[in-house]
Amino acid sequence: xxxxxxxxxxxxxxxxxxxxxxxxxxxxxxxxxxxxxxxxxxxxxxxxxxxxxxxxxxxxxxxxxxxxxxxxxxxxxxxxxxxxxxxxxxxxxxxxxxxxxxxxxxxxxxxxxxxxxxxxxxxxxxxxxxxxxxxxxxxxxxxxxxxxxxxxxxxxxxxxxxxxxxxxxxxxxxxxxxxxxxxxxxxxxxxxxxxxxxxxxxxxxxxxxxxxxxxxxxxxxxxxxxxxxxxxxxxxxxxxxxxxxxxxxxxxxxxxxxxxxxxxxxxxxxxxxxxxxxxxxxxxxxxxxxxxxxxxxxxxxxxxxxxxxxxxxxxxxxxxxxxxxxxxxxxxxxxxxxxxxxxxx
Amino acid sequence: xxxxxxxxxxxxxxxxxxxxxxxxxxxxxxxxxxxxxxxxxxxxxxxxxxxxxxxxxxxxxxxxxxxxxxxxxxxxxxxxxxxxxxxxxxxxxxxxxxxxxxxxxxxxxxxxxxxxxxxxxxxxxxxxxxxxxxxxxxxxxxxxxxxxxxxxxxxxxxxxxxxxxxxxxxxxxxxxxxxxxxxxxxxxxxxxxxxxxxxxxxxxxxxxxxxxxxxxxxxxxxxxxxxxxxxxxxxxxxxxxxxxxxxxxxxxxxxxxxxxxxxxxxxxxxxxxxxxxxxxxxxxxxxxxxxxxxxxxxxxxxxxxxxxxxxxxxxxxxxxxxxxxxxxxxxxxxxxxxxxxxxxx
DNA sequence: TTGAAAGCGGTACCAC
DNA sequence: GTGGTACCGCTTTCAA
Numbered sequence: 001x002x003x004x005x006x007x008x009x010x011x012x013x014x015x016x017x018x019x020x021x022x023x024x025x026x027x028x029x030x031x032x033x034x035x036x037x038x039x040x041x042x043x044x045x046x047x048x049x050x051x052x053x054x055x056x057x058x059x060x061x062x063x064x065x066x067x068x069x070x071x072x073x074x075x076x077x078x079x080x081x082x083x084x085x086x087x088x089x090x091x092x093x094x095x096x097x098x099x100x101x102x103x104x105x106x107x108x109x110x111x112x113x114x115x116x117x118x119x120x121x122x123x124x125x126x127x128x129x130x131x132x133x134x135x136x137x138x139x140x141x142x143x144x145x146x147x148x149x150x151x152x153x154x155x156x157x158x159x160x161x162x163x164x165x166x167x168x169x170x171x172x173x174x175x176x177x178x179x180x181x182x183x184x185x186x187x188x189x190x191x192x193x194x195x196x197x198x199x200x201x202x203x204x205x206x207x208x209x210x211x212x213x214x215x216x217x218x219x220x221x222x223x224x225x226x227x228x229x230x231x232x233x234x235x236x237x238x239x240x241x242x243x244x245x246x247x248x249x250x251x252x253x254x255x256x257x258x259x260x261x262x263x264x265x266x267x268x269x270x271x272x273x274x275x276x277x278x279x280x281x282x283x284x285x286x287x288x289x290x291x292x293x294x295x296x297x298x299x300x301x302x303x304x305x306x307x308x309x310x311x312x313x314x315x316x317x318x319x320x321x322x323x324x325x326x327x328x329x330x331x332x333x334x335x336x337x338x339x340x341x342x343x344x345x
Numbered sequence: 346x347x348x349x350x351x352x353x354x355x356x357x358x359x360x361x362x363x364x365x366x367x368x369x370x371x372x373x374x375x376x377x378x379x380x381x382x383x384x385x386x387x388x389x390x391x392x393x394x395x396x397x398x399x400x401x402x403x404x405x406x407x408x409x410x411x412x413x414x415x416x417x418x419x420x421x422x423x424x425x426x427x428x429x430x431x432x433x434x435x436x437x438x439x440x441x442x443x444x445x446x447x448x449x450x451x452x453x454x455x456x457x458x459x460x461x462x463x464x465x466x467x468x469x470x471x472x473x474x475x476x477x478x479x480x481x482x483x484x485x486x487x488x489x490x491x492x493x494x495x496x497x498x499x500x501x502x503x504x505x506x507x508x509x510x511x512x513x514x515x516x517x518x519x520x521x522x523x524x525x526x527x528x529x530x531x532x533x534x535x536x537x538x539x540x541x542x543x544x545x546x547x548x549x550x551x552x553x554x555x556x557x558x559x560x561x562x563x564x565x566x567x568x569x570x571x572x573x574x575x576x577x578x579x580x581x582x583x584x585x586x587x588x589x590x591x592x593x594x595x596x597x598x599x600x601x602x603x604x605x606x607x608x609x610x611x612x613x614x615x616x617x618x619x620x621x622x623x624x625x626x627x628x629x630x631x632x633x634x635x636x637x638x639x640x641x642x643x644x645x646x647x648x649x650x651x652x653x654x655x656x657x658x659x660x661x662x663x664x665x666x667x668x669x670x671x672x673x674x675x676x677x678x679x680x681x682x683x684x685x686x687x688x689x690x
Numbered sequence: 691t692t693g694a695a696a697g698c699g700g701t702a703c704c705a706c
Numbered sequence: 707g708t709g710g711t712a713c714c715g716c717t718t719t720c721a722a
Contacts, residue, residue, distance in 0.1 A: 006715055017693040022717060030691050049462040053407065054715035057398040057698050084429035091450060100447045100460065105436060115445065117394040232635050264635050287632055290577045290609050351699055362709040367701060375707050399699035402714045
């Protein structure tokens, strides 16, 4: 009913064998241009479209790649525009190659990746959950091309896309230091500081922060690490913290979304940015150019990240060699208006 | 290599026929619990996962549904967090039923939906392009279950999910009128007013606006319709327009993203909200609760929209009857702080 | 240059 | 309860 016409119908109409039709479709074998014309005509007339299930069953390729993203609430995709941008990049690249994307949420606990085998996916892109993922071994066992995004896995054999997070952390901190700030708080997110090394992205940004401090001869002060959720609300709480610490003149948030909350929280408390406190974020979300004041932040191009991931994946799928298994994408400091010079006392 | 073990291997190990293995997997036919145990054990030991390509080839179902969203730049998914929320809803519902989502951008011009037939998709969700889509006929010709989201198609046979846009328009306008505003501008988006009827969503919001006006005995004034892009930048331009029209005391933007721009533009010009101008948006993006001041807006739940679309689609796929082919989701006015009482002169 | 036929890995009907 | 086997729609030898 759904798919009534098949290669047989075409063959009959064109008065050839199904093998010939197949050859025409795939441009293989020798087919006289006359026959080809007849076949093409038949295809058109019938509105025939080959059944990829059948084709793929035979060829062992599915033309499908999986994009696995973390979920927050069980069963629901993580609520962050970041993923959409990433998806856009992957989809764009894949579509040009006639691949499609299957998107799947990932419940850390009970994900078996069965669907990858079941659907014969040709490749897999796994987006970091923040924490060292328990999924790695499962993914390796699948024995198909894959790419990890933002995962910071210490295995050199794995294909990985990441950001120059450390440089980002360094740039942000350096910028603040150059503006004469000395006590710089860091909003790291809702994780215990002792476990930050498990969260590659955060850890690297934090390393960049410490490095810049060290270069400036300033001692690292763990009491300046604010452990609050990466959300607008978390940012607002961080603002409260700032209000209570008048000696702290600047804050570096590892995420724009929280920086937005910080800005808002400070404003509500009558604390002026950047006169009283400087604020710097990370990500360069579309919105942040339009906060008031516009947010100074470390910028990354997420769509490009998606494209890069797809690229690295296809290098494997197509067996083209790649110079490296790790791709580190650049960051850029976008100085806008939430950071300002601190006059000495 | 990729998928080495198949149903035969399981059958051999368990010392049964492949038919029996199939029965166990699908819970069909009578299988003695002893045999079943043996088979399950073999499956476990081998780590067997059935090849869905083969199964689906036979059963004519793919367990796949397509989500088609518009693209902006050719080849790139539309840059709007809205779609991610929608996707989250669809994915959640589908996953519970062991379906997967194939996501595809949609180039108005040259989309043939071939992939739907090729991949034997079981259903299709098409998200509105704003304009009456040229895709309708193509989709109908596919002869598979489908749902249009936000498309306002005038064919009663089509399954459609939409929002109570008209009520939203009415609520927003009524709210402004109740606050004593009389000259209310509307930022409709970057389309000529003459063609607004082609854009269902906008048209309905606009209808709601006119209705509220009419009920209040106020004449509609086309010169109050601002035709600028639906973007932050467009909103900023709208603010400029407002600055030049001091008799206009309120503005209703059909989109939060533009409302954010309006807020920003007004602030830059020293125009106070809501003292000088009232602003109201539409969508209730996550961000808008955190603008300053927090934006009054018409709220919709986009994840629920995705779930509703999936639901309607599965009603068709599973052949369960549904009371209606059209589902209209509710809106809600969220009064925050950008709208205020207008003292008479 | 073309066609016959053997799979790909399952499902499901029908015997036993 | 269990197994034999004819498909599903296509690709791919191999022969003609």
